[in-house]
Amino acid sequence: NATIKPEGTFLSAASSWHPQALNFDTLFTVKIVGPKGLFGVTSGRLQEHFSDGVTTTVVWQSRYPQDSLTLAAGYYQLQEQQLGDIQLLVLLSPQNSSLASDYLESLREYMALYQKLFGPYPYEKFAV
Numbered sequence: 001n002a003t004i005k006p007e008g009t010f011l012s013a014a015s016s017w018h019p020q021a022l023n024f025d026t027l028f029t030v031k032i033v034g035p036k037g038l039f040g041v042t043s044g045r046l047q048e049h050f051s052d053g054v055t056t057t058v059v060w061q062s063r064y065p066q067d068s069l070t071l072a073a074g075y076y077q078l079q080e081q082q083l084g085d086i087q088l089l090v091l092l093s094p095q096n097s098s099l100a101s102d103y104l105e106s107l108r109e110y111m112a113l114y115q116k117l118f119g120p121y122p123y124e125k126f127a128v
Contacts, residue, residue, distance in 0.1 A: 008074035025065030
């Protein structure tokens with residue numbers, strides 16, 4: 001349910017890593033601060049991310065109530081685009097970061113296809 005290592009972290013929703021309200025879902029704002037270059041990812045919309053040279057800070061905010069969150073963090077490189085109100089995010093390891101533009105193009109194409117088939121995408125982001 002949870003792994004914390006120097007190269008990255010995975011905290012499943014089942015690990016109860018954050019405070020949870022009893023019997024109802026909650027909106028979340030999550031601020032993740034880690035060593036420089038460590039990028040934390042969870043549910044919601046990416047609000048901001050920055051590095052001060054020593055640490056990296058990432059802030060996510062949910063628009064929709066949830067009962068729990070999963071979090072992953074690693075030394076990812078981020079590339080992002082907007083598609084209307086939807087954030088398209090690609091987070092890849094440095095050795096794979098050259099693939100990000102291809103992933104973003106594919107995300108745009110698949111999002112257009114799926115929205116034609118199923119209607120508007122109901123979430124604030126799509127991340128790979």
